[in-house]
Amino acid sequence: MASTSDITRAREEVTAWHPGQIWHPPSTAQKWTDRIFRQLCVVFAASTIALSALLVLEIGVKAIPAFREYGLGFLYRATWDPNKAKYGILPEIWGTLYTSLLALLIGTLFGVAAAIFLSEGYLGEFVFRVLKIFNLNFHPFWGKLPIRVEAVLKNLIELLAAVPSVVYGLWGLFIVIPLIRPFCNWLHSQFGWFPFFSTDLSGPGILPAVLVLSIMILPTITAISRDALVAVPSKLRMAAYGLGATRWETILGVLLPTASRGIFGGIVLAFGRALGETMALAMLVGNANRLTLSLFSPANTLAALLANSFPEAGAKEIPVLMYAALVLLAITLVVNLFGALVLERAAVSAEAK
Amino acid sequence: MTDSNDKTPKRSADGKTLSARVKEEVARDPFEGVDFPELELSLYRPRTFFSIVLSVLVTSMTLVALVPLFAVLWMLLWRGGQKLSLALFTSLPPAPLEQGGGFGNAVIGTLIMVGIATLITVPLGILTGLFLSQAPKDNKLAAAVRLSAKVLTGFPSILAGVFAYGAIVLTTGGYSAIAGGIALSILMLPTIILTSESAVAMVPARMKEASIGIGATGAQTVWMVLLPTAMPGILTGIMLAVARAAGETAPLLFTALFSNYWLASHGRLNLMQPTASLAVLIFNFAGTPFKNQVELAWAAALVLVVLVLIINLIGRSFSKQQIEQ
Numbered sequence: 001m002a003s004t005s006d007i008t009r010a011r012e013e014v015t016a017w018h019p020g021q022i023w024h025p026p027s028t029a030q031k032w033t034d035r036i037f038r039q040l041c042v043v044f045a046a047s048t049i050a051l052s053a054l055l056v057l058e059i060g061v062k063a064i065p066a067f068r069e070y071g072l073g074f075l076y077r078a079t080w081d082p083n084k085a086k087y088g089i090l091p092e093i094w095g096t097l098y099t100s101l102l103a104l105l106i107g108t109l110f111g112v113a114a115a116i117f118l119s120e121g122y123l124g125e126f127v128f129r130v131l132k133i134f135n136l137n138f139h140p141f142w143g144k145l146p147i148r149v150e151a152v153l154k155n156l157i158e159l160l161a162a163v164p165s166v167v168y169g170l171w172g173l174f175i176v177i178p179l180i181r182p183f184c185n186w187l188h189s190q191f192g193w194f195p196f197f198s199t200d201l202s203g204p205g206i207l208p209a210v211l212v213l214s215i216m217i218l219p220t221i222t223a224i225s226r227d228a229l230v231a232v233p234s235k236l237r238m239a240a241y242g243l244g245a246t247r248w249e250t251i252l253g254v255l256l257p258t259a260s261r262g263i264f265g266g267i268v269l270a271f272g273r274a275l276g277e278t279m280a281l282a283m284l285v286g287n288a289n290r291l292t293l294s295l296f297s298p299a300n301t302l303a304a305l306l307a308n309s310f311p312e313a314g315a316k317e318i319p320v321l322m323y324a325a326l327v328l329l330a331i332t333l334v335v336n337l338f339g340a341l342v343l344e345r346a347a348v349s350a351e352a353k
Numbered sequence: 354m355t356d357s358n359d360k361t362p363k364r365s366a367d368g369k370t371l372s373a374r375v376k377e378e379v380a381r382d383p384f385e386g387v388d389f390p391e392l393e394l395s396l397y398r399p400r401t402f403f404s405i406v407l408s409v410l411v412t413s414m415t416l417v418a419l420v421p422l423f424a425v426l427w428m429l430l431w432r433g434g435q436k437l438s439l440a441l442f443t444s445l446p447p448a449p450l451e452q453g454g455g456f457g458n459a460v461i462g463t464l465i466m467v468g469i470a471t472l473i474t475v476p477l478g479i480l481t482g483l484f485l486s487q488a489p490k491d492n493k494l495a496a497a498v499r500l501s502a503k504v505l506t507g508f509p510s511i512l513a514g515v516f517a518y519g520a521i522v523l524t525t526g527g528y529s530a531i532a533g534g535i536a537l538s539i540l541m542l543p544t545i546i547l548t549s550e551s552a553v554a555m556v557p558a559r560m561k562e563a564s565i566g567i568g569a570t571g572a573q574t575v576w577m578v579l580l581p582t583a584m585p586g587i588l589t590g591i592m593l594a595v596a597r598a599a600g601e602t603a604p605l606l607f608t609a610l611f612s613n614y615w616l617a618s619h620g621r622l623n624l625m626q627p628t629a630s631l632a633v634l635i636f637n638f639a640g641t642p643f644k645n646q647v648e649l650a651w652a653a654a655l656v657l658v659v660l661v662l663i664i665n666l667i668g669r670s671f672s673k674q675q676i677e678q
Contacts, residue, residue, distance in 0.1 A: 010569070045481045059516060110414055163662075164661060166632050167600070167654045170654050222418075246404040248403060269507065276508070276510065276512070
């Protein structure tokens with residue numbers, strides 16, 4: 001329903017635009033502008049679809065020569081030798097999945113923990129208790145501090161998602177690797193028989209890449225999980241407390257199961273981000289065409305392969321790289337569609353409540 | 354209901370009058386038989402102990418997660434801040450083993466390529482978002498557009514570079530700022546579409562109805578009512594997209610490449626040549642064994658992060674305006 005003030009406001013705005021013309025029916029020019037504008041919107045919208053199709057087509061068509069030559073064997077061969085024109089990306093596929101899954105494991109553990117920390121109001125509670133000591137907890141200014149501190153922390157974590165990945169790569173290269181190297185080499189010397197520690201860390205390798213990658217995806221997981229936890233209707237929480245459940249019985253028994261779809265969608269999206277992440281991995285993973293379980297060995301991922309090989313690629317190598325790009329596209333597309341679907345269904349079920 | 358004319362008091366099954374029963378009820382201790390120590394919060398009980406242990410665990414895990422996140426910023430300020438000076442913004446990148454130098458051309462290159470990407474995506478993204486918000490719910494085109502925008506959101510940035518390489522670099526015959534801008538625009542587009550859609554959808558329906566009610570055409574309604582009202586939200590989306598694009602490296606690696614020279618030579622701006630950017634400079638210099646270059650990479654990283662965070666904060670302040678409105 002349009003209220004009188006809205007009509008007045010709309011009329012003011014329209015008269016400011018076309019003084020004196022408001023009582024005319026739309027002129028032919030106005031009708032045509034309207035028609036053209038509507039069509040323009042449709043055309044632009046359709047061009048978004050065209051663009052997505054073009055992206056896939058462009059990469060797909062350029063990959064055809066390589067697909068003809070190497071076929072599906074490209075996916076399970078392990079050599080990459082431009083001199084003999086022998087190509088296979090099994091180590092890269094393995095490296096992509098291995099680093100992403102490990103990073104996802106660490107990122108999920110800490111990300112969901114941070115989401116619970118933020119949504120449960122631990123920090124606010126702590127600040128409130130500190131204020132209570134000084135008897136300021138209901139002070140008009142200081143009393144608002146708990147809420148403010150929580151909002152600041154939440155925004156800070158979201159801001160950290162905006163830090164460019166190349167900066168994380170730089171940090172990993174000069175800070176993380178020197179920091180973890182002595183510990184990793186000690187692990188190797190003591191437990192070298194264990195497949196995960198079977199090589200020493202001589203510089204870039206899987207573990208530093210995984211650590212930095214998990215730090216990069218953590219803000220994504222935390223932000224989405226926190227939103228999902230906050231969206232749980234408070235009556236569920238109250239009902240659980242009313243039945244005598246402790247805080248953690250409520251979290252584990254009520255909040256997490258209810259928010260699980262949203263959290264899961266966030267994890268899948270973070271997985272998609274980890275799979276497609278390029279720069280941090282190109283700087284940290286070591287770019288060695290190696291199929292390995294060892295956490296300290298250098299390896300390679302699809303995105304890092306593209307980033308490192310494309311600038312120097314010859315005309316013969318480009319179709320091969322396009323083929324590798326197509327594989328990466330297929331993997332991320334499946335993961336992202338799945339994630340978007342899960343989040344959409346989570347939103348629908350949240351509305352239904 | 355009791356009959357008020359009834360003289361004899363009502364008796365219940367056990368032969369007591371109602372008032373006697375009420376008196377008895379009131380006199381009885383309501384907490385009789387309740388084991389109070391059992392209800393108290395006690396660390397000795399496994400349930401509460403478990404709860405507190407988990408609370409401590411989650412708190413410490415959050416702290417552990419925050420340490421590296423803030424260590425990144427701290428190291429940037431510490432290592433990048435040492436080298437920071439105004440001369441960095443006016444000089445060109447140094448050759449290997451050369452001392453001094455800066456990244457003036459990279460700052461300009463980043464701004465120009467992000468500018469090109471913004472010019473492409475802003476009209477395309479806003480109009481598409483507008484279409485999505487105004488399309489009927491069962492519109493198939495709108496559903497397809499929304500899906501492709503969502504898929505583009507998770508599109509790996511390196512593949513945007515691969516696409517621009519195939520479509521622009523190979524056809525125009527060389528690395529250029531234009532190719533870099535187009536690669537960045539693919540990454541900006543979905544953010545702008547989805548945020549403009551939700552910003553326009555948040556405009557109260559009565560405003561739109563009022564505008565149409567006084568005889569405005571659809572286009573007039575959009576330009577004079579919907580867009581001005583939704584502008585803060587749309588600007589937030591644009592700013593977030595710009596912030597993301599400014600920090601992207603992968604799409605620029607083999608579309609804009611890098612350059613040790615200024616974009617404009619002899620007073621003419623040439624956008625069809627390899628172009629430096631802050632992000633690619635960090636990547637290139639981080640991989641060199643020279644101390645001077647590595648220090649420059651840290652300083653460039655600090656500049657880039659400050660730039661990205663400022664754009665991000667500006668964008669967020671717009672969305673605050675919309676909420677206050």
